[in-house]
Amino acid sequence: MASPKKNASKYEIVFVGRSNVGKSTLIRSLTGKPVPIGRRPGVTRRPENLTSGDLIVTDMPGFGFMSGVKDRKQDIIKTKFVRYIEDHSDRIILAVLVLNGQSFAEIVDRWSGRGEIPVEVEMYQFLQELELDVVVAVNKIDKTKDKNRDSVMDGVAERLDILPPWKQWPDKLIPISAKKGDVKALSGLIRSRIHELGRDDLLGCIRLGV
Ligand SMILES: Nc1nc2c(ncn2[C@@H]2O[C@H](COP(=O)(O)OP(=O)(O)O)[C@@H](O)[C@H]2O)c(=O)[nH]1
Numbered sequence: 001m002a003s004p005k006k007n008a009s010k011y012e013i014v015f016v017g018r019s020n021v022g023k024s025t026l027i028r029s030l031t032g033k034p035v036p037i038g039r040r041p042g043v044t045r046r047p048e049n050l051t052s053g054d055l056i057v058t059d060m061p062g063f064g065f066m067s068g069v070k071d072r073k074q075d076i077i078k079t080k081f082v083r084y085i086e087d088h089s090d091r092i093i094l095a096v097l098v099l100n101g102q103s104f105a106e107i108v109d110r111w112s113g114r115g116e117i118p119v120e121v122e123m124y125q126f127l128q129e130l131e132l133d134v135v136v137a138v139n140k141i142d143k144t145k146d147k148n149r150d151s152v153m154d155g156v157a158e159r160l161d162i163l164p165p166w167k168q169w170p171d172k173l174i175p176i177s178a179k180k181g182d183v184k185a186l187s188g189l190i191r192s193r194i195h196e197l198g199r200d201d202l203l204g205c206i207r208l209g210v
């Protein structure tokens with residue numbers, strides 16, 4: 001991480017990822033606060049800030065393919081995304097990249113096969129380049145059979161250039177099910193980051209034991 005951000009007056013946690021991976025569901029599960037949930041892909045067009053005192057939780061617009069949204073409009077959304085993250089990097093204590101564990105590998109391989117950089121890989125690299133603390137939340141893990149879980153998680157790791165086995169990176173790769181409220185490891189990580197800032201007064205914003 002670039003700086004400990006101990007002197008910031010406000011702290012921000014951003015949730016990024018393509019449309020429909022479960023960002024809004026996850027934020028609701030972690031904070032208990034309602035955020036607009038997927039009426040259709042791309043519903044979140046601008047960063048939605050949920051503010052609790054000095055902690056800001058942000059639901060970023062998903063970029064990448066959005067049905068019914070023109071290419072030019074998608075470029076504008078992407079430019080705004082990049083600018084928002086850059087402008088707020090001083091106060092961003094954690095970036096949570098949310099992926100759909102069920103479809104990630106297949107989508108990445110399809111894009112790579114066409115010689116394109118998959119959106120999520122691009123987002124991950126961008127966040128790393130800004131030296132933000134990034135954690136990858138591999139969502140919808142309830143759809144994966146227990147016996148396949150390790151191979152799904154290792155498949156995600158490989159495609160993000162994180163050395164498998166995934167279990168050696170508990171601060172980087174976390175399987176979750178936002179819908180079922182199975183997000184305990186992620187909420188624990190967020191809470192420990194807040195604790196490290198010496199701001200236990202903000203812990204109340206993130207639910208315990210969900
Ligand atoms: N099976 C399953 N479905 C989920 C999970 N999280 C979200 N969803 C569903 O995925 C869809 C998109 O969720 P949403 O939170 O709107 O995604 P967003 O576009 O990234 O904000 C909704 O139908 C959710 O109910 C999960 O952990 N498991």
Ligand SMILES: [Mg+2]
Nearest residue numbers: 023024038044
């Ligand atoms: Mg959303």
